[in-house]
Amino acid sequence: MKSTKSPSVSFRFPPSSIRAMGLLLRGFLNKLFGSANFCRRNRSPCCRRTFNRDVEAEEFHDASTLCLSSYYSVFVVRLAIMVMLAILIGMLTLLTWHFTRIYTRSSLNTLAYGLRFELLQRPLLRMWNILNSTVEITTAQVKLSEYVIRKYSRPVNQAQQVELYEVMRDVTWALFASRRALNAITINYRNGFVQAFHRDHRSNNTYYIYSDLVNYSISESFHTDMLSSRQGWNDQSIHSNTSAIWYREPLDPATGEKIGKARAIPPDQLINIAGISQVPDGAASWHVAVSKYTDSPLLSAALPVWDSSNESIVAVVGVTTALYSVGQLMKELVEFHSGHIYLTSQEGWLLATSTNTPLLMNSTSGPKLMMAVDSEDYVIRSGAEWLQKEYGSKFPSNHEVHIENARLGHQLYYIDSFFLNLKRLPMVGAIILPRKYVMGKVDERAVKTLVVLISASVCILVVGCICIFVLTNGVSKEMKLRAELISHLDARRKAEASSNYKSQFLANMSHELRTPMAAVIGLLDILICDDCLTNEQYANVTQIRKCSTALLRLLNNILDLSKVESGKLVLEETEFDLGRELEGLVDMFSVQCINHNVEIILDLSDDMPKLVQGDSGRVVQIFANLISNSIKFTTSGHIILRGWCENPNPVISTSKSSISPKNSWPAQKMKLKLHGSHQKRSLKKENKMVLRFEVDDTGCGIETSKWESVFESFEQADPSTTRLHGGTGLGLCIVRTLVNKMGGEIKVVKKNGPGTLMQLYLNLSTPADIDGAGKYCQFKFEEHKLTMLLASNGRMGRLIMAQWLQKNGVYTYEASEWNELTQTLQELFRARYVHSPQTEFSETDEMNTQGISISAVIIIIDIGLLDLSTDIWKEQLSYLDNHCCRAKFAWILNHDTSNTVKAELRRRGHLLMVNRPLYKAKIIQILEAVMKDRSLELQRYATALRSTAVEENLSECHEIDALHSCVASSDDSDKSEQDDTSFISRFCSPETRNDHYVKASSFQNGTPNGHCVELAQVNSEENVCNMKNTGPTRLNEQHSIFTCPKERDTACTRTFMREQNSLEGLRILLAEDTPVLQRVATIMLEKLGAQVVAVGDGLQAVDALKFVFHSNELMNECPSEDHDNSEIIHSKALSLLPYDLILMDCQMPKMDGYEATKAIRKSEIGTGFHIPIVALTAHAMSCDEAKCLEVGMDAYLTKPIDRQLMVSTILSLTNRTVA
């Protein structure tokens, strides 16, 4: 919970501070690794600050601190990885970009430089060519002129002169015609005559221009003048010639024929030719001229023509070439590159450009050259301006400039200039190339590459960050989970610990809790015993007693549960009679059921083992809880407790059947058929068997969805049940834990009709050594030919019972109410009379021979069938008396059946009475009593005069309860069968059996079965009449002790003893060191009638017993002659044993209780005695109990002493060991 919170805390910082925080955290982390303590100290406050709002956070503090620190480390690591990734990718990007750009650029630059150089070189070469050709032509013209003029030197007359001029004209024409690129050739003679050919390239006309010859004289003076003063020759002569008339005649460009009339033209229209003044030193001169006929500058070269003597210049030849072709070439060159080239003179006059813009400026004085900076072309102008601005007049000496990125307007250009050093005409060429052309792609690519690289790297960075985030997120999630897991484990450990503490606490509290409760209950009992209570008080006290018992039960439930939880529940492993325990249970609950108008039925199949091994108390607890639960929710109908054995060990059963034929009883298949569908479980262990049980009620039932949860603790099917029925919801939980502990399972099963059906099976072992452990029911019905009439208003119970009887070969009739009963009776006897009229009682001889074979009629009537509310029941009884002689009556009594009714029944001779509910053992008990009665009667008739009853024996046996007689006979059937008749005849007369059937049901639980067997045996042998005097009295005492000794928890509220002398005649040795306790216990026991000898420690206790064993040993030494003698000795020895029981405190000085018990048990070895030892301890834990039992003690009492419990414990122990 907290761990999810921490990220939000850290992310709450504004994003700008995250980086700073990351750095901080990094430093922090370093410290953290440096010392964990520091981290803890440092982090705790920050966490505390974060979680201040949550009070509950405190306990998670540690976990969250851990978690937070781990989160921070994750965060920092994440950040670090991201930053590293970013740096890496950035560097990669930059490097890639840089290398691609630099190398491309440098190589391209080299290329571009070459290109530019090449581009510029070519127009320059062309220029050079033009100049060269011009010079050549000029030179050729000069040579020709010299030759011609030499030939006609010294012209003497005008004709000669004209002839010279004619020749010159022809020669010049030839030259001019051969060179079409020439613009003009001019020959300027010394005398001022000018001959010129001019070609107009635009109009493609060719003209011959000459001056008027009239003014010219062929004078020598002029020659001398010229020599004397060259200056005078120069411009003056031209100026003087200005007055001359110029003529122009058009010529056929191909042949030179005159095709038009010569026309006079103004001298200014004459092309500018080099005059003599331009070659003053006789060397060739160059200059750029302009002409009105061309819009491009003209290049003119002039050379003097010397006379033969080489002394004077006779003429000047000038050749003019248009620079137009250079411009043309440049245009062609750069057009493809969309660049510009221009040539200027050194002064900056524009000579040629690659554009079509005019190169000349029209001014008033005719066309003039323009400067490059004045060019109309924008690029050239701006380039020139840029150059001028950059370098001004300080051009490098060779005029070579290479600029790679000059910004002109909006574009970048390369500007390169070269210097061409021609004599007299130095020129500068400049090339302006748009950078875009050469580097355009590169620049564009560079930008694009950069963009692509940056975006790619950003993408990679983002993806990488996401990846890192995701990956580290996984890690941090795992960390979070781990932290959570740790905290959960912690919490669970704490919870377990606290639960453990709880169980421990409860278990430890058991003593503290139970003691006051026991005291309360004990005191209430005392109060109830008090005679001076008014009725109201009595009722109140009884109510309090009930409540206290309920509270104690609840307490015990909780303690049981906590015991199981804390693992301290130890199951006993003792033999016990399962059937009897369950019968006792049903007896107990039937009281409750009658109040609820619910029928409770015990239906155990006949193949149930008689004895099983296990913890009887816990088994009974299981069923007690289940049945009480059923009763709680069942308002009408019935509760059936069914039990059957799933798979009795085949080996044992076959061996048994072969050994004892009485066990080869027809197996009761009914249950197996009914529940045949149940899953069979085969058990490997030999004596283990699966006992299946069902508790079936007709209550409100449980919803299917709650079938599982009802077994949880504090869980109830319907929350409203607490209100209606009370209860804690612990009962079924305990049941399940107990059942599971016994290796079984319990579940709720679907049933037809209303109510709940709970099925469970227990895994109990049967004692292997006892042969009689086989069957639950061993009565031989078929031998007796019985007829039975069941008259009971409990439908279900009657049905089940009738079915069972039918199976066993008993003719069974049923009746559910009085009228039906009478009807059935009439039918029954009418039929029987026809069948065997008056045979039974009239003819005794016949009786002797046939009596047994004649079927007996037994009528079992529920007392509820009588109308007890009025006096009608007496009449009903009188009616039944009519049939008294023909049938035996047995009555089922209610618990609250009044004594008057009982007395009346007894008066009328109905002596067989059992309490509700009726179950098989009771039926068998009735049947056996009837059979014995019958045989007794037969005997009496047969031997009426032979013997009289042995009075003293009878009086002794007067209290023997019927059940035990029957148990005796069934247990020891081999023996008792043979002397059955005699035994019965002696002991059981109708007079002496007055009321023991009434009591039978009430004390069958508490009495160990061996006792009466012994009694019967002793009596049958007739010579031992001195039964121990304790025997009968103990039996007598049992009337008062209803509670089964093992059933301590389910205390029965009603039948508490009122007799004070329940321990009459017992001799008890009390070993207790505390004088106070010793005294209290002594008095307590003495008041109950026991003789008490108190000793102060274990050593004394051992000493007190020593001489007894010693004397016993002496006894054993004397040879026993026969069986009878040994019996006598045995009984004597018994009477010599000074104590019937020892109460032993566990903690005593000198020798504690455990040691003393061990010592006593040790000394008993070989003597065959077992003196019961009851532990007294202040500890109430079951482990102490286990310890006590381990050292050989028989029972266990907790201090302070609960009288009730003590008495019942003592009685159960002394009775058992009397034998």
Next chain:
Amino acid sequence: MDGLVIQLQRQLVDYSTSLYKEGFLDDQFKQLQQLQDESNPDFVVEVVCLFFEDSERLLSELSKTLSQQNVDFKKVDAHVHQLKGSSSSIGAQRVQRVCIAFRNYCEEQNNEGCLKSLQLVKHEFSLVKTKLEAMFKLEKQVLAAGGSIPMH
């Protein structure tokens, strides 16, 4: 004469009720009284006297044991256990309670706590002793006046 008896009896009842209310005694004492009858007319007094003697012996033993250099806690524990047992048997529950605490200290081997508990036990014991003696004195007076001791 009768008035005196009744007055004494009432006084006795009130006194013993106060003993129960203040927690000096509990139900165990009542059980003791139940056990007293004609055959043992002085049973309660006898047992209580036994308790006094026994407890005094135990207390002196305890003081001796605890004053030793090396305290034998096992011995102390055994003594306290006995004291607890006897006090619970006569129903002197306040003594019993202090004994429980005493035993806890014993288990912890806490000398200081033991000594403190010893003082407490002694205190409680003397208290219950005086109370009981006073009660017996009252009973005697009742008997001397010819009345019977009322049972509660």
